[in-house]
Amino acid sequence: MSEQAGADEHLPSDVHAVRDALVEWYEADHRDYPWRRTDDPYEILVSEVMSQQTQLDRVVAAWEDFLERWPTVADLAAADRGDVVGFWTDHSLGYNNRAKYLHEAARQVVHERDGEWPRDPDGLSELMGVGPYTANAVASFAFDNGNAVVDTNVKRVLYRAFDVPDDDDAFEATARALLPEGRSRVWNNAVMELGGVACEKTPDCDGAQCPWREWCSAYQSGDFTAPDVPTQPAFEGSRRQFRGRVISVLNEYDELTLDELGPRIRVDYAPEGEHGREWLRGLLSDLADDELVAVTEADGRTVATLRR
The missing domain is CATH 1.10.1670.10 (Helix-hairpin-Helix base-excision DNA repair enzymes (C-terminal))
Structure with a gap:
């Protein structure tokens, strides 16, 4: 068949x-979401990335604030990545690496494609962090050219x-x-x-x-059963929450040692405790792998800085 x-x-x-x-x-x-009133691929991509981990009603204010700060893809491409990641954290938009990828995708459009957007799902999938679903959504809603x-x-x-x-x-x-x-x-x-x-x-x-x-x-x-839907892990107390706090704190300081950073992200930080230096090193290692944070050793101290 x-x-x-x-x-x-x-x-x-x-x-x-x-x-x-x-x-x-x-x-x-x-429902009258503002991104449904535009066919600008940049504005639609921002809405799609924000919506990946956030309820749509909460996305509206963040989307409007983001576009007020960086109105065009060229504005975002020229932005400091640390500022973009900081915005993401301040608005509780989920994994910070999505902000990094969105910034990099803007740079690809501006610097590698002279500001011209791909118009189909395959082309859009070549942008950093744009998976098949997001590529198809942008192709559909910006160019009426999706699956x-x-x-x-x-x-x-x-x-x-x-x-x-x-x-x-x-x-x-x-x-x-x-x-x-x-x-x-x-x-x-x-x-x-x-x-x-x-x-x-x-x-x-x-x-x-x-x-x-x-x-x-x-x-x-009358049988309304449906496939099981995976649930989002609880945010409160999660590694995602503390990763976000690390980014937020480092956005305020040039650099911090482990014992300076730890108490600023959780009140029960104890250097040798369960949530101490080794736990914090693990968070920083994840963020370093995502190229969001730099971790260096100097004079026997571990120092963390935000990549910009």
Whole structure:
């Protein structure tokens, strides 16, 4: 059986009606995020990177602040990397290396491509830190030139609506079969909106006026089970939290020794304790591997500085 035939077996016979219903639902009313009102690839890339670990409602203020500070890709490329990483930490946007990669991607566009953005997923994937999902999202939303987006929300929708098995290849094939040719911008926005508004873990089919109710297997059966969704590890007390604190503190000082830095990032720091020098060395080693921090030995002391 071909991949296309395998996808078609899960879809209603009138695929055009399914597509039209979703697009009409989305265009009639949807969440008005500011990055949905632009086709600037720089602004869209910033929103996509920020959204990887942060809820969309929290991203709005950070996205607006970021673009106020660095309005264009050229502004970001010319920025001090330490300032970009510091912004990321101050706004609690998750892993700091995402800020480093975003800065480097801006430099690639400006210095290696004379300010010209790649326009398809393959080309965008060549930018630093831009994986397949982000590349496809930017190609879709900036250039209307993407493939079908398949994220956790989309998988949940396809699993419930069309009995697509919990298999990545099956999800990809069905998503591709549904995508209207040449309309990746509106389609990918619409299907992700459906998963984020109507078909969440606890669905709101009638309240959100889901446009697929007449075709949806879960709506007909009342069985709204869905594939397991990995949960984000708790941030409070995590290594991610303390890595962020290290960056924030070092952004204020030229350099600090271990015993100067430790008490500034956790109140229970004790040089020889469980959260002491060896624990702190581990954090700094991770940050050094990400090229965010430099660690040197001088006069028997370990000194940490923020790379800029």
